[in-house]
Amino acid sequence: MKGFGPSAVEYRKLSEGSHGEQDAEAHPRSYWRFNKQDFLPEESFQSWANYRSALAQTGFRFKDRLISRSDDANEIRELRKQSENDMKPCLTWWDLTWFGFGSVIGAGIFVLTGQEAHKHAGPAIVLSYVASGVSAMLSVFCYTEFAVEIPVAGGSFAYLRIELGDFVAFITAGNILLESIVGSAAVARAWTSYFTTLLNRPSNSLRIHTKLSADFNLLDPIAVGVLVIAATIAMISTRKTSLFNWIATAVNTLVILFVIIAGFAHANTSNLTPFLPYGAKGIFQAAAIVYFAYGGFDSIATMAEETKTHQETYH
Numbered sequence: 001m002k003g004f005g006p007s008a009v010e011y012r013k014l015s016e017g018s019h020g021e022q023d024a025e026a027h028p029r030s031y032w033r034f035n036k037q038d039f040l041p042e043e044s045f046q047s048w049a050n051y052r053s054a055l056a057q058t059g060f061r062f063k064d065r066l067i068s069r070s071d072d073a074n075e076i077r078e079l080r081k082q083s084e085n086d087m088k089p090c091l092t093w094w095d096l097t098w099f100g101f102g103s104v105i106g107a108g109i110f111v112l113t114g115q116e117a118h119k120h121a122g123p124a125i126v127l128s129y130v131a132s133g134v135s136a137m138l139s140v141f142c143y144t145e146f147a148v149e150i151p152v153a154g155g156s157f158a159y160l161r162i163e164l165g166d167f168v169a170f171i172t173a174g175n176i177l178l179e180s181i182v183g184s185a186a187v188a189r190a191w192t193s194y195f196t197t198l199l200n201r202p203s204n205s206l207r208i209h210t211k212l213s214a215d216f217n218l219l220d221p222i223a224v225g226v227l228v229i230a231a232t233i234a235m236i237s238t239r240k241t242s243l244f245n246w247i248a249t250a251v252n253t254l255v256i257l258f259v260i261i262a263g264f265a266h267a268n269t270s271n272l273t274p275f276l277p278y279g280a281k282g283i284f285q286a287a288a289i290v291y292f293a294y295g296g297f298d299s300i301a302t303m304a305e306e307t308k309t310h311q312e313t314y315h
Contacts, residue, residue, distance in 0.1 A: 065170075070161040075152050087153060087238075091307045095242040096300055102249040103296030104136075105256065111190055112290050121286035122277040128286035135287075136294040143301045151304035176298075183295050188223035195222065238306050 040046075044054035054061070080086065117125040146159040154161075156176065160169040193203050208219040234241045276282070 065166045067165060067167075069163075069165045070158075072150055072162060075150055075154065075158045075162065079154075080152070087305045089306055089308045090239045091242060091303055093307075096303065096307060098246050098249055099242065099300050099303065100297060101253070102245045103299060104294045105249060105252045109256070109293045111193075112293055116286035116289050119286075120278055120282040120289070122282065123272045123275045124277075124283050125286055125290070127283050128290050129293075131284060131287040132291040132294060135291065136297060140297060143298060147301040147304040151307070153302050153305040155302035155304075156298060179295060180299075183292070184227060185223070186292075188226045189220055191226045192220050192222040238303075 044050050113125060116128060117123070121128045143156070146156075150158055150162070152158050157169050157173045160172050192206055196203050196206050204218060206220075206222060208221065210217045210219060233244055278285075
């Protein structure tokens with residue numbers, strides 16, 4: 001593996017020095033601005049002549065991006081200078097711990113457990129979660145190492161630009177966006193399903209039926225509202241988002257504890273036989289599905305730039 005540059009602590013010292021020089025030159029500009037230079041900063045888009053010249057170099061540029069790689073100095077310093085506005089370190093290890101809980105305790109656990117127990121694993125669904133959890137833990141170790149060495153908001157995109165190059169990072173970025181879209185949509189739609197269950201109504205009764213193709217003919221205004229509210233909170237303040245996450249995750253944890261305690265109190269041991277109705281194959285089939293419940297832990301790595309170092313937390 002390619003060697004990394006400064007650690008998180010050294011990075012803070014370097015960035016503080018560069019920030020002082022940058023602030024001396026100009027104050028950070030507002031996010032809310034609308035001009036061509038902000039949306040199309042590349043030289044290729046500055047004129048039609050530049051654009052035609054760039055098109056003529058498409059083959060060369062593609063080859064260059066295919067084999068080129070970034071480095072830690074570029075990710076930590078140069079790219080951050082281009083953003084003009086720094087992210088304020090306001091999170092601690094405690095915030096990240098709760099973000100970790102919040103990313104895996106949600107619709108995935110509540111919805112997928114019963115579904116996969118019925119279809120693939122039976123009572124052995126507990127082993128499916130163990131298999132998925134071990135797999136996720138191995139990924140977490142990798143993310144932790146990278147996030148400590150390269151504490152920027154790019155997450156796995158930034159790591160892969162350094163290790164495997166721009167092209168692999170570009171493909172990965174598409175997968176990350178797809179994961180976020182599918183995961184957010186699934187969780188938001190689950191809110192509607194839970195709400196209709198609470199009201200003792202059919203699951204699709206609060207969705208708008210349209211004449212579109214089957215499986216695409218239900219509009220979900222509640223899910224849209226949930227996403228808008230969550231996105232608004234996230235944009236207002238990272239710190240407020242963390243506080244909101246504490247509350248939501250605590251409530252979720254209490255619900256899960258209640259389900260576990262109530263389940264043990266009214267358990268029927270005969271339901272545990274047969275324990276492996278579909279064999280080992282069923283366990284791993286279910287594990288591949290319930291891994292969705294762990295989806296989102298990778299987003300914690302993108303908070304590295306907003307997290308205080310050990311020295312900043314305790315001094």
